[in-house]
Amino acid sequence: MDHDVAARALLLLTLLQTRSTWSAAELAERTGVSPRTLRRDLRRLAELGYEVVGRPGPGGHYRLAVGARVPPMVFDDDEVVALVVGLRMAEQGPAAEAAARALVKLRRVLPRRLAALATDVAAHSETVVLDEAPPEDALLGPLTAAAAADLGVRFTYTDRHGTTSRRRVDSVRCLFVRGRWNVLAYDHDRADWRVFRLDRMSDVTADGPTARRDPPADDLATWLRTDFGRSATGRG
Structure with a gap:
């Protein structure tokens, strides 16, 4: 050939x-x-x-064909850099140990040239943790698992005014916006979509199965910029 x-x-x-x-x-x-x-x-x-x-x-x-034997995944240089950088970022959260193991495995399965590139990127980059990992990192696993299984979620939420309430939501989607994790979900008590900051959530528990709802907009970035679609122009 x-x-x-x-x-x-x-x-x-x-x-x-x-x-x-x-x-x-x-x-x-x-x-x-x-x-x-x-x-x-x-x-x-x-x-x-x-x-x-x-x-x-x-x-x-x-x-x-179903069950067909396939070759190892093939990456180009940019994809290898993106993978290593992503794993480095994960080292500051509760998945730090898993990220380190994944980086070792990645280098083992890559061709020699790309393995050398991954080693170079890892050797010349690191995550500096000045404070303890934010507690919301630990919520990502349960929330994404609930979303994948179409389960509702209950949690205690403290808003920006310090008011605490118990919320029941479904159709969860985790969003990383401006350096902070948020949850977009349908709030049953408000009968509308709401965005919740993970650092203000506590006592998160999975509820029973729910029907999956479509997101409130195809373009969530524009929806967020325009005050959840209520204003004509974005806030930038």
């Missing part, structure tokens, strides 16, 4: 791992080949043991 064919095969495998189904036209365009060459490349993948199923021809589509 020559270099160009091998490169296309690797690209094809990478694409097929990123989505459940690809149209033949999309795969041909992304790999820069004709539909005929695409079919030939897919046959080569099958010969190498990577089963691809689908329907050829105009309007055809392809996907990796």
Whole structure:
């Protein structure tokens, strides 16, 4: 297999791992080949043991077979830097030990050149913790788990005036906004969407199953800037 064919095969495998189904036209365009060459490349993948199923021809589509053996993940330089930086950031929270283990594993599975890049980025960057990790970090795990399982959440909330109340919400989504974690959720007591700061939440417990609600806006950044969609222009 020559270099160009091998490169296309690797690209094809990478694409097929990123989505459940690809149209033949999309795969041909992304790999820069004709539909005929695409079919030939897919046959080569099958010969190498990577089963691809689908329907050829105009309007055809392809996907990796369920349980198909796939190669290790392939990263480019920017992705490696992003992963290492993200793991470094995680070292200041309750997942610090897990982040350190993940960084070691990442370096072990990367090709030699990218492993060296990851080592260099890790060696020349560090997280400096001046204070104890903010207590809200420990809430991220339970809140995201509740969101994934479509569970409601109950918690005690202290607003900016110091008033404390017990809240019941669902359709939780955690948002990192301007250096602080928040929760966007549907508040049953207010019958509307609300944003809660994690550092003002306590006694968080999962409630029973709920129906998943669509977020209040497709563009949450604009929704937040415009006072939850109530003003015409953003606050910047």
